[in-house]
Amino acid sequence: MMMVDAILIPICLWCAYVLRLAEWWPWERMIVHWWVFPFASIAGVAIFTHFRIYRSVLRYIGSHTLVLILKSIVLLSVCIMILGFFVVDPIMPRSVPILFAFVCTAYVASTRYLYRYYYRWVLTHLLNKESVAIYGAGGAGVQLATALADSAEFKAVAYIDDSENLQGAIVHGLRVYSGEDLIKLVESLDIKHVLLALPSASPDDRSRIVEKLARANINALTVPAMSEIVTGRAQIDTLRKLEIKDLLGRKAVVPDQALITASLLGKSVMVTGAGGSIGSEICRQVIRNNPKKLVLFEACEYNLYSIERELNDHFKSENLECEILPILGNVCDENHIHKVISTFGIQTIYHAAAYKHVPLVEQNVLVGIRNNIFGTKTVCESAIKLGVERFILISTDKAVRTTNIMGATKRFAELIVQDIAKRSDKTIFTMVRFGNVLGSSGSVVPLFLEQIDNGGPVTITHPDITRYFMTIPEAALLVIQAGSLAVGGDVFVLEMGKKVKIVDLACRMIELSGRTVKNADNPHGEIEIAFTGLRPGEKMTEELVIGCNISNTVHPYILTAQEDVPSSEKLQSLLEALDQALTSFNIEHAIEFLSDPMIGFTPKSGIVDCIDTQQRMELGTE
Incomplete structure (x- = not known):
């Protein structure tokens, strides 16, 4: 554009003479002022360069560049006016610099904007937009x-x-x-x-x-x-x-920053199950609030590698001052847990490590009991011995009046936390109970997405089954805030909103994907919904509280429930009986002990444990 301007600015000045003198070829007057034309060319390019007009990307030209063009041309016109009135003889007609300003503005602006419109015309008409x-x-x-x-x-x-x-x-x-x-x-x-x-x-x-x-x-x-x-x-x-969260109609929960920082800022924090869906999101939220140390405790090597790499990338980009420590380990390993907590001076523990997939725990009963119950007990006991400030158990709505092994183990874990809280003078023990989170491993949302991508059918266990839903970041932030509200032995329940029918969720996801639901009303639809029947231990609906005694807290989305706690003696007796059942690999006795009234577990199906089933088949009792 610089070369074009150098040629066309003198032409704009010639046009100003033509307009002023009403002649197409005013040679006599122009010859007298001939040297004004190269001056206008050189000065114009110099002024445009000074105002950085040539640095403007023409296809993005806007009002800011237009203002610079106007300033440049006004300055150039003033220079020509001074030259024409005080230097040349005879003097230049007074209206020529003014006419030049209008003509030059029209030329410079129009060429830039025409280029922009041409560029957009090409994008619009020649590209397949x-x-x-x-x-x-x-x-x-x-x-x-x-x-x-x-x-x-x-x-x-x-x-x-x-x-x-x-x-x-x-x-x-x-x-x-x-x-x-x-x-x-x-x-x-x-x-x-x-x-x-x-x-x-x-x-x-x-x-x-x-x-x-x-x-x-x-x-x-x-x-x-x-x-x-x-x-x-x-x-x-x-x-x-x-995404499906756009259809839930839940109001965005505004976090209370004071509650978040209370148990995180400058603290040494440990998250068990740090590579899981909830554990990893808790880690993401924790690191944003400037803890001193963040210990990632995880049994799965790949999950630990993934979350540690992600957090370190975030750590570098945000220039956060936090030491990230990836620790491979099992929550049932008492010596290892004790060593980690003492070595790193842990002050806050978020216990998210658990087996949470209902059918898998039904098929692996003893491992689920060992990890979910005795793993929780191990971490709690180490926390109280070493004077950890806060211990927060991540629980589930499946622990309430449960009909499956997983829910029973989580309810037992809740009772352990409440019992230890009664004996703790220094450590604050609490638990947070909530429903399903969108996109977690093993949840229906990623399963439905996969089935829709494969052309269906979308499988649902029952047409009337309902669940609570919440996004993972929302749940993690509320867990952290609830932990800061705790005074000891608290049972916090997150406000989950309305229950969602799973069949409605499936229909919405199919429609969001741009497909249609195949049903009796629309037999030519693309994706069919198939009902497979309830799985072992599955409930039609979930609950968040055991009793009716529920109270508000200072946070509108965090409630607290008052629930009875059995005696320590009875709980210890049941733990010992369960431990013996695990040692002898007696699945039937283990389930019998889990069915104790204080747990609230009512089995709805027979034993489907993989090892037990195989043994009974070999013995001919299946």
């Missing part, structure tokens, strides 16, 4: 439309907004339509995707819009939440696929 509509004609929608103007993938063709004040208006060159016109709009404008630009919408409104799009079988993408945009973790045009 997909037409998209933007749902939301507010500030986020306008920013998204601006960002998409230079996209090689999408072309915005319309806005959709539920505000009657905006419907029919033209915003950023695009018309705003009503959400009621969605299906007709998709057909008439050949819209391939709808982009949700609603970062501040309430969860209920967002869920309603997403369901509308899903029912219409429209592929939808969404911009990040406003909190991510404001903090710089994402850009407005960082589009992502809609």
Whole structure:
């Protein structure tokens, strides 16, 4: 552009003479002032360079560059005016520099903007861009439309907004339509995707819009939440696929930073089961709050490697001052646990290590008991001996009036924590109970996604089965905050919102994927839902509290339950009996001891332990 400007700026000056003198070839006057033309060329390029106009990327040119162009041309015109009035003889017509300013502005601005529009025309017409509509004609929608103007993938063709004040208006060159016109709009404008630009919408409104799009079988993408945009973790045009959490209609839980830092800031923290779904997220939240040390205690080598590498990458990028210590080990190894806690001066323990998959624990009864019950007992006893400040057990709603081995072991672990809390003067023991988390290992969401990708069917055990759901980061943050609220022996229950029917969850996930559900009402659908029957130990619905005595805390999403605790003698007697059953590998006796009334375990199926089943088959008793 520099060479073009050097040639065309003198031509702009010639045009100013033509306009002033009303002659196409005013040679006589121009010959007298001939040296003003090379001056205008050289000075113009020098001034444009000074104002960094040549550094502007033409395809992104905007109002800021236009202001610089105006400043540059005004300065150039003033220089020509001074030269023409005080140096040359005869003097230059007074209106020539003014006319030059208008002509030169028109030339310089138009060439830049024409290039930008040509570039966007090429992107729009020569590239195979997909037409998209933007749902939301507010500030986020306008920013998204601006960002998409230079996209090689999408072309915005319309806005959709539920505000009657905006419907029919033209915003950023695009018309705003009503959400009621969605299906007709998709057909008439050949819209391939709808982009949700609603970062501040309430969860209920967002869920309603997403369901509308899903029912219409429209592929939808969404911009990040406003909190991510404001903090710089994402850009407005960082589009992502809609996830099932967008359909839950849960309000975002705002964490209480004071509660989070109370048990983390400057502390030595240990997370058992650090590589699991919940344990790893607790580690991510812990490291963001500047602990002194973070001990990752994990039995699985690969999981430990993965979370340690992830945290170290985050540690380097955020310049955090925290020592990350990956420790391979089993929570049942008393000597190892004792050594780790004492060596690193652990002050806070989040005990997330447990086998949580219901069918697998049903098939591996004794291992589940050993890990979930005796592992918890081992860590608790080491914590109280070594004066750990806080111990937080991660529990589950499956521990309440359970019908499966896993739930019974977690309920037993809860009783151990409550019993030790009665005997502890220094260490604060507490537990946090909550329901399913989205995307955890073994949960229905990743299973459904895999089945949908494979073309179905999506398998559900029963059409009426329901569960509570919460996102993993939300659950981890609430666990940390609950731990800070504890005074000893507390049973904290997280507010999980409404129960969700699993069949509704499956239907929504199918629709979100752009597929249709195959059922009696739609026999030509793409994905079928198959009901397989309840698995051993599975309940139709889950509960979060054993009794009715539940109270609020200072946190609106953390409740506390008052539950009876059996005597230490009775609990110890049952532990000894269970230990003997494990030693003798007597699965039947182990399940019998777990069925003690204080556990609240009511088996609904026979023994399906793999080893026990094989032995009975060999003996001919199966």
